[in-house]
Amino acid sequence: MNSFNKGTGKVEVQLKWDPSPLGAPDTDLDIIAATYRAGDIHGAPAYLVYFDSRSPDGTITLNRDSRTGKGLGIDELMTLELERLSDAYGRVVVGVAIQQHAGRQVFGEVANPEFRIVEGYAELSEGDFHEVAASTAATIAEFTRNGSGKWDFREFVRGFDADPDSFARTMGSVTS
Numbered sequence: 001m002n003s004f005n006k007g008t009g010k011v012e013v014q015l016k017w018d019p020s021p022l023g024a025p026d027t028d029l030d031i032i033a034a035t036y037r038a039g040d041i042h043g044a045p046a047y048l049v050y051f052d053s054r055s056p057d058g059t060i061t062l063n064r065d066s067r068t069g070k071g072l073g074i075d076e077l078m079t080l081e082l083e084r085l086s087d088a089y090g091r092v093v094v095g096v097a098i099q100q101h102a103g104r105q106v107f108g109e110v111a112n113p114e115f116r117i118v119e120g121y122a123e124l125s126e127g128d129f130h131e132v133a134a135s136t137a138a139t140i141a142e143f144t145r146n147g148s149g150k151w152d153f154r155e156f157v158r159g160f161d162a163d164p165d166s167f168a169r170t171m172g173s174v175t176s
């Protein structure tokens with residue numbers, strides 16, 4: 001699979017996982033997007049989008065949020081309309097964090113976590129978090145605006161050992 005696509009436009013990030021066994025605390029995964037200013041693409045995020053935070057211009061939307069993984073199909077869904085994103089922004093990083101409600105929980109302890117990133121009918125990437133099994137959060141994708149103003153997509157699977165708040169602040173500081 002090609003992990004580098006030129007001219008990415010409207011992208012959907014899909015996430016699913018299975019609920020915890022009966023009696024065990026709920027498993028809550030969250031998709032988080034961090035947007036960076038064009039002049040400072042590895043600096044502090046300009047803004048974050050997640051379950052209770054929206055993008056100021058509505059170009060990045062969390063369409064579906066799950067706290068348990070219950071239900072069929074996609075549990076959590078985010079849409080990124082990159083072609084509508086202001087020139088003020090030059091980079092968007094998308095990640096997934098596990099809420100640490102009931103003590104430390106890593107991807108290896110989540111039942112069947114899977115992500116898929118699509119643009120229309122084209123799949124940009126998919127994965128099951130096995131490379132980051134010992135992590136509590138991970139980036140999955142990076143979109144960077146190139147010299148011609150188009151967005152380049154790159155698979156960007158990196159594990160973090162952080163709660164969702166600190167992950168959201170630091171997820172874009174990794175550059176390779």
Ligand SMILES: [Ca+2]
Nearest residue numbers: 029030066067
């Ligand atoms: Ca969630």
